[in-house]
Amino acid sequence: MAIKNALLVDDSKVARFALSKLLESRDMEVNMAGSAEEALDFLNSNQRPDVIFMDHLMPGMNGVEATKAIKGNPDTAAIPIIMCTSKKSPTFMEEARNFGVYNILTKPPHTEGLGLVLDQLDNDVTEGTLPENPVLTAGEPAPDADEDLLNIPADAALELSPKAEPGARTSSDAPQTVPLTSDLIEQIARSAVKTHINNRLHELLSDLFDEQFDHLKRALDDASKKQDAAVDDKLKALSELVDERTRNLRDEVAAEVNLNLGRELADLKKDLARNSGFTSEHMAELKDHITSVQTIDTEFWQTLQSEAIQQAHEISRETAEDIAQRTIDLFVAQQRSTTSKLYTMGLAVSLGIFTVGIAWLSGLFG
Numbered sequence: 001m002a003i004k005n006a007l008l009v010d011d012s013k014v015a016r017f018a019l020s021k022l023l024e025s026r027d028m029e030v031n032m033a034g035s036a037e038e039a040l041d042f043l044n045s046n047q048r049p050d051v052i053f054m055d056h057l058m059p060g061m062n063g064v065e066a067t068k069a070i071k072g073n074p075d076t077a078a079i080p081i082i083m084c085t086s087k088k089s090p091t092f093m094e095e096a097r098n099f100g101v102y103n104i105l106t107k108p109p110h111t112e113g114l115g116l117v118l119d120q121l122d123n124d125v126t127e128g129t130l131p132e133n134p135v136l137t138a139g140e141p142a143p144d145a146d147e148d149l150l151n152i153p154a155d156a157a158l159e160l161s162p163k164a165e166p167g168a169r170t171s172s173d174a175p176q177t178v179p180l181t182s183d184l185i186e187q188i189a190r191s192a193v194k195t196h197i198n199n200r201l202h203e204l205l206s207d208l209f210d211e212q213f214d215h216l217k218r219a220l221d222d223a224s225k226k227q228d229a230a231v232d233d234k235l236k237a238l239s240e241l242v243d244e245r246t247r248n249l250r251d252e253v254a255a256e257v258n259l260n261l262g263r264e265l266a267d268l269k270k271d272l273a274r275n276s277g278f279t280s281e282h283m284a285e286l287k288d289h290i291t292s293v294q295t296i297d298t299e300f301w302q303t304l305q306s307e308a309i310q311q312a313h314e315i316s317r318e319t320a321e322d323i324a325q326r327t328i329d330l331f332v333a334q335q336r337s338t339t340s341k342l343y344t345m346g347l348a349v350s351l352g353i354f355t356v357g358i359a360w361l362s363g364l365f366g
Contacts, residue, residue, distance in 0.1 A: 005029035007033065007049040008031070008033070011058045016034075048076065056085035067081050071099070081102055082104070082105050
């Protein structure tokens with residue numbers, strides 16, 4: 001919602017209180033002024049509100065004059081003003097819009113009417129469709145909403161003199177003169193009396209409302225204080241009663257509590273002794289340690305296994321080379337042994353033949 005804070009201008013405390021509660025129920029921040037003069041001072045020295053709720057009839061500067069002053073100031077002219085009044089005539093509403101009032105809120109305000117006005121204002125602010133401020137020229141009288149308009153020209157002067165002679169000429173520059181007849185005097189007197197009575201009644205009603213409000217506030221404060229005192233007395237009496245009734249039971253209760261605490265402590269010690277203080281946190285640490293050791297052992301075992309395989313290959317190669325060398329040596333030895341036997345047999349045969357030959361020769365020459 002674009003409308004978040006408001007300024008309430010009303011000389012009645014009751015009226016300000018009632019309207020502020022309705023606005024606060026819509027989560028709006030509310031500031032208050034008890035007169036038009038106070039409202040103008042507030043606008044000059046504080047942050048600008050999103051909307052101003054202006055009372056119509058107030059002592060001193062009334063709501064119409066205050067609205068004209070706000071709209072005549074360029075710094076505050078853009079603030080929407082909602083006039084709070086009991087007048088609902090179309091003529092008054094049209095005149096109010098002519099001197100810068102955004103809308104009319106009937107007094108006393110109701111939730112439905114206030115909601116409609118604020119919803120319309122929020123929509124106009126969001127859509128940028130706020131009506132333009134009227135241009136009030138200097139010296140232009142502000143519409144006086146608490147008096148009935150008299151059928152007198154704005155620049156007319158009243159003259160207590162006999163009527164002008166028929167056919168007499170008047171200067172075009174001179175203001176129009178209206179004869180002060182008895183009917184006109186009566187009309188002015190009635191309007192003045194009505195205005196005075198309305199203002200006086202408003203003051204009396206405001207004073208009455210304020211007095212009743214202050215009286216009600218004092219009554220509520222007194223009732224609240226009495227209620228708080230009664231509650232304190234009741235609580236004190238109840239505390240004393242409880243203290244008295246439990247005084248004899250304190251020792252027994254204390255003994256029972258101590259006994260139960262002793263039993264619980266003994267059970268706790270047994271549980272600690274049985275569990276050896278090994279907690280789930282310890283289990284988690286042990287698991288992490290075993291996992292890390294397994295990882296290290298696996299890597300170490302793989303390294304050892306690789307080295308063992310390499311050594312086995314070297315041993316197998318060396319063994320195979322040794323067996324092959326021994327086989328070759330044995331074969332060579334066998335070959336040599338065979339050759340030696342053949343040579344010996346051949347030598348023996350040769351020697352036998354040679355001996356036979358010698359013997360034969362010996363026989364021949366013997």
